[in-house]
Amino acid sequence: MGVTTAGRLAELVGRLTGGELPIGLRAWDGSTAGPTVGPVLVIHSRRALRRLLWSPGELGLAEAYVAGDVDVEGDLAEGLSAVWSAVGSGALNKPKVGVGDWPRLAAEALRLGAVGPRPPAPGQASLQGRLHSKDRDRAAIAHHYDLSNDFYELLLDDSMAYSCAYFTDGPSGDLAAAQKAKLDLVCHKLGLHEGSRHLDIGCGWGSLICHAAAEYGTVSTGVTLSRAQYEYVSKRVAAAGLADRVTVRHADYRELADDPAVRGAFDAVSTIEMGEHVGDAEYPAFTQILHDVLRPGGRALVQQMSHGVNAPGGGAFIETYIAPDMHMKSLGTTVDLISGSGLEVRDVHALREHYDWTVRAWHRTLEDRWDDVVDMIGEVGARVWRLYLVGGALAFAENRMGVDQILAVRPGEHGVAGMPASRKDYGW
Template sequence: MSEVAAVLARGAAYALGEPLPLRVRAWDGSEAGPQDGPALVLHNQRALRHLLWQPDELGLVRAWVTGDLEISGDLYEALDRIAGLLWERDEDPSRFSALTRAATLLRTPGAVSTLGRTLALAGRLRPPPRPAEEVVRRRGRAHTRGRDRAAISHHYDVGNDFYALVLGPSMVYSCAYWDSAEPSPDASLEKAQSDKLDLICRKLAIEPGQRLLDVGCGWGSMALHAAMDYGAEVVGVTISEEQAALARERVSNWGMSKQVEIRVQDYRDVTDGPYDAISSIGMAEHVGADQYRAYAAHLHTLLRPGGRLLNHQIARRPLRDEESYRINAFIDRYVFPDGELAPVGSTVSLLEAAGFEVRDVEALREHYAVTLRAWVANLEANWSQAVRLVGEGRARVWRLYMAASALGFQRNTMGVNQILAVRTATDGTSGMPLVRTFGERAFSMAT
């Protein structure tokens, strides 16, 4: 009688010092673990090899991307139950060490007598091939122009049609701004994204004729919003060829070519300041810790005195030992190569060190959890088409990363913040109102 699932459950309990929080269902039909909730389904022995040779989120992801491993039941609940074992292990490194020791044990011939022949056999086999969707380890210094272009291309140049399925008509790939943490059935993602763009324009106090630089402009949604609803003259820069192509098409279709220019250009190469305002929405995560002060200083030089910067950026929670910080292997290998997150306090300090005066910080953590769930729902509703566009492996990567990220924001392991900063004049004049208020817009070309 086969008992692969029981052996797996016992091995996990041995490593963790407590029962596995998910039910295990193995390829031989055996099951073990909690009766309630979702189950971890291993379709074949290759799934086990992935987990034994890489006993962390990377092994889990490799098995998931190849389709060797599935979640039966609610994906969010399953990820929530294992968050402490994988996604949040930096807060308790001893648990990860236990998993590593157990996996090492299971890969030795002596494991036969203690945890079963199946585990020992899988462990003695060579590591399985890595999925094609995984980025190979990069050489050389991170965040050079060339390496950044390659990283951005990996994430964004997967096809505009795919992003349209996930993001919806707004084509905005950053946290939306919702009226409620539990939106009503008639609340739309498109309205929430429009409200976010409007909030940014109001924080920047954009007026007709002012120059706005949108750093990391994506598919042009912020540029179009600022031009059409606020009368701004906008330059949007991106290093994604596919994003720029669609952004230019949208600008042309809306008849805004005289007001909006979309460039394929690295932010470091923008030299045609001064600008009245700069928006950087979901872009600074790609800059990197070593380059961040230079990034902030360059944006500072591009603003006129009294000009404002709105930096909308994902943050991570500070660690007890910041020296132990490491980039999440799943995100680095499959989603955002070379992407780095920093605590919001570090970001504020670097902006100030570059000469900015930080005037407002607004946390939107819960908003991103809602946004990501909406994107996952869009992907799931259009799954067959998404697979046709980018392949099943890439679609599975996006579903897992967005669902896990939604839980990260929900559980407060990640946050997202809008930091409003100003380049004050030499006499200290900021141009900011005495009262913290971002009023309704006073101008709209659309009405």
């Protein structure tokens, strides 16, 4: 019996990577190779090989999945985890290819149909202009957050909180209860109470500003760059009867630096998973705004994702298809930048496992409502989100990404912070 297509592919992978297939493989002709137990990568078309030839690694494989050129039979998360483990152990990054091997490898690639024109990218963002210019940031935010309010209402719980929840009862807890617990946690850390002047930069669909106003009596202002979010929050505020307590601005956060009316005007400022969209060069100015909008003694809370010590963070797929121009920093870098603005960091609270549980809950909803999702955002869009959510949960579970709440204060005269003496006095 001759060498099968799957066998040729396995041999090619071995020569190029120096390792064996971490999961099973089935080629378009039905032939198989690799492990016989666990997930199986099904290659439907030679076009998948062309994608990998043009974009080797994570991005090419992700595009092949999104386009439907490949599928995974079995547990997608288990398959991705096996690949990550192989890469992390070095099993797939020690190629055994010499100059004399290239003619044979090229001939094998031709025989398999891997050589050909670059296939079109399925649905990625196309951004123009200078990185983190206001116009480009607006387009990047629109690509992700203006996708469809109906889709986000389907995916999220009633709070419309699109950020890490706080599962006080562990991973089996209810998502809606965990999101409410997160909102309460933020409000307690900020010391919000009746009449507190509160600013939320990157307010999303208004979950925090509406909760703070309704439950704690704040006078809250939200800022969002997304037109769809601005319109949604405006309607939400009116429907909830909170127009006298909640204001939403459709603006770039940088406009706050030029507005004298907000300087020192707030008792508290929050920014929940918005800092990842601020570029490295722009981040010092961003943290300076957090400082400047506060009165002396005012508190700031930054909830932000981070990359692991030896991990890149979001990765090529997320930064191409989900959140273009996103920048993740290490936790230490973010703390240093916040301190550099004149704010005093008082507490850092790691929530990494909670994000794994949050994203898994979103993924369950996606699968349960798959047909509705496809109707809303198309098959390609649905596959993008499936891969994003499965891969994202794994990244948090395996400590390749983290998320933290960083509480800081703007010191008053002679450095007085006015913070509680012990953690139990914070109310959380």
